Amino acid sequence: MYILTEGHTEQAYFSRISEILGDEDEWKYSVTVDVREIVDGSKTDPVNMVKEAKKSQKSYDEVWVVFDKDRDRDQQNLQAFELAAKSKIKVAFSSISFEEWVLLHFERSITAFQRSDCESRGQQCTCNGAICASTYIRLNYYPTYVKGKAKLYDDLSDKRDVALEFAAWLKYRHSPLTNYHLLNPFTDVDNLVSQLFELPAIRYVAINTSFSFEGIDFCVTNHSTVNNVITVSIQMVNNSNRSFIFNNAQQNIKLLGINNVELNYTISHAQIINNLDNRTIDIQFAINGLFQASKLKFQTNNECVHVEL
Numbered sequence: 001m002y003i004l005t006e007g008h009t010e011q012a013y014f015s016r017i018s019e020i021l022g023d024e025d026e027w028k029y030s031v032t033v034d035v036r037e038i039v040d041g042s043k044t045d046p047v048n049m050v051k052e053a054k055k056s057q058k059s060y061d062e063v064w065v066v067f068d069k070d071r072d073r074d075q076q077n078l079q080a081f082e083l084a085a086k087s088k089i090k091v092a093f094s095s096i097s098f099e100e101w102v103l104l105h106f107e108r109s110i111t112a113f114q115r116s117d118c119e120s121r122g123q124q125c126t127c128n129g130a131i132c133a134s135t136y137i138r139l140n141y142y143p144t145y146v147k148g149k150a151k152l153y154d155d156l157s158d159k160r161d162v163a164l165e166f167a168a169w170l171k172y173r174h175s176p177l178t179n180y181h182l183l184n185p186f187t188d189v190d191n192l193v194s195q196l197f198e199l200p201a202i203r204y205v206a207i208n209t210s211f212s213f214e215g216i217d218f219c220v221t222n223h224s225t226v227n228n229v230i231t232v233s234i235q236m237v238n239n240s241n242r243s244f245i246f247n248n249a250q251q252n253i254k255l256l257g258i259n260n261v262e263l264n265y266t267i268s269h270a271q272i273i274n275n276l277d278n279r280t281i282d283i284q285f286a287i288n289g290l291f292q293a294s295k296l297k298f299q300t301n302n303e304c305v306h307v308e309l
Contacts, residue, residue, distance in 0.1 A: 002060040003033045004053045006067040008148035011035035016153040046080035069095035077181040094187040099133035101189040104166040105159040106141040112184040164190045172204030200304040213298045215240040220307045230285045238273045246271040255285045258294045
């Protein structure tokens with residue numbers, strides 16, 4: 001895999017991942033990371049980044065470009081996305097800057113920052129994090145954060161899976177995703193990170209919204225609490241060529257509380273959903289009086305779907 005980045009922060013982050021992958025035999029990817037140098041003090045053109053990345057396609061199985069929204073270049077970003085799609089190059093995009101991805105390691109951010117930092121514009125930061133993402137991160141979560149930090153990934157690695165989930169949640173907040181080059185905040189850096197570490201792709205959906213999981217259409221239609229038991233109703237349409245079984249041994253569906261405590265379901269007797277069946281199943285979760293349900297999680301080794309309740 002070849003990754004071309006726009007800035008030194010992104011380069012430091014993915015170069016460190018490249019080192020980690022290179023030290024372990026079990027990882028799928030060998031990664032090369034380059035940074036497109038800033039010329040004459042101005043940021044690079046994302047369209048030219050894609051054109052430059054195309055030159056490496058013959059030498060690599062997969063090519064990515066990593067850039068952010070920046071100021072006053074929405075049309076260039078859109079052109080870069082279109083050219084990348086046409087050229088079979090993948091894009092990891094952040095708005096307003098790569099710091100949005102950093103911030104998601106700490107919170108479900110919905111703040112639309114105006115810039116990455118104040119200092120790179122030749123001024124001392126006086127906004128206290130109201131305008132720039134870097135100062136907000138330093139003041140609230142990560143006092144030693146600086147752009148281009150060599151061990152950035154190491155400092156954030158224990159929160160990586162949190163960031164992957166929060167990035168999926170942020171996309172859900174913007175759904176349906178259209179004109180995402182105009183969104184703020186936004187990032188899909190999680191797509192690249194989860195692919196590098198071969199982690200399940202994460203999606204968020206709303207209750208009463210159909211989604212496909214393991215080739216079967218699910219829809220969580222209702223949930224209720226009676227006598228410390230939460231009952232969740234799930235409608236299923238099995239268009240696959242296999243059966244789906246609900247029983248007390250199959251636990252790839254879990255109920256999560258607001259503190260991410262996971263509960264396994266029980267069911268009175270096994271339910272087999274055969275090919276072409278359309279049925280609603282009730283599953284139950286025993287709770288204590290303090291438990292507050294927040295989402296239902298469907299998970300396999302390849303995908304994870306959160307249904308917000």
